[in-house]
Amino acid sequence: MKTALVVMAAGIGSRYGGGIKQLEAVGPSGEIIMDYSIYDARRAGFDKVVFIIRREIEKDFREVIGDRVSKVMDVEYAYQELTDLPEGFKVPEGRKKPWGTGHAVLSVRDIVDCPFAVINADDYYGPESFRAVHDYMAGAMQTGTGRFDMCMAGFVLGNTLSDNGTVNRGICTLNADGTLADVRETYGIAEKDGVMYAEDGDGAPVSVAKDMFVSMNMWGLPPEFLKELEREFPRFLAETSGGGAKGEFMLPAVIDRCIKNGTGTVQVLPTNDTWFGVTYKEDKPAVMASVRELVAKGVYPEKLFQG
DSSP states (O other), rough: OOEEEEOOOOOOOOGTSSSGGOOOBSTTOOOHHHHHHHEEEEHHHTEEEEEEEEEGGGGHIIIIIIIHHHSSSEEEEOOOTTOOOTOOOOOOOOOOOOOHHHHHHHHTTTOOOOOOOEEEEEEEEOOHHHHHHHIIIIIOOSSSSSSSEEEEEEEGGGGGGOSSSSSSEEEEEEEETTTTEEEEEEEEEEEEEEEEEEOOOOOOOOOOOTSSEEEEEEEEEETTTHHHHHHHHHHHHHHHHTTTTTTOOEEEEEHHHHHHHEEEEEEEEEEOOOOOSSSSGHHHHHHHHHHHHHHTTTOSSTTTTOO
């Protein structure tokens, strides 16, 4: 069965100082984090990659990564645009940004017709996670049954922290069969002097442990799930007055709704890979050091796609 990798690369990280952090070089030969994700995806068996970008960064994006990747893997582009709305809706006054990750993935609806994985552009996930998600989609995933058979790479919270500030994570609760029962968005997570700190959306402290599973927005989805996004987006807009100036149509929220109403299940695929990413500008030296270590261990060649 064919599989596609969908990379959400439309955002600009405000905490990173307004730069296009997805295009920052971190590898010994100028590689960016996305290079490693695509290299891992290609080794795992993915057939093509679809980049979700904004049209205004297309030239830079193609020059930095798109044209290079297209030499070793099929590449397509989707564009997340503020004006991509269902009939009968218009952009609310004061709205500057598109509507979040659910809206981003919806932009591939005319491109993707096979099981697909969704990842963030600026996160390093590791080889194990790509193999697990690909193998589930290519083997166990059931499509066309009327229910959404989905999967998710489950990362260990302690493997996803930043030394330079707090992080937000989706803390997972699992059923006895290893499927996802709930994802609770948790904020301000950090470890200080061996103690874990976190809070809920209202700023109240919550208890977390380093061995909990978290979602890093690495999902495996059947192609028919795109129809669910098409159905849910108008509902979201109707219930939120078009999303207002800042409301977001989030992919995990749609997946959670499917779990809660019984129309879908998510198999959690545990991975021991250590996440890293450039959340803060100060993260970049540590990311570069992590990449050098992986190259030294032989996980990656010094020059990707040429080693």
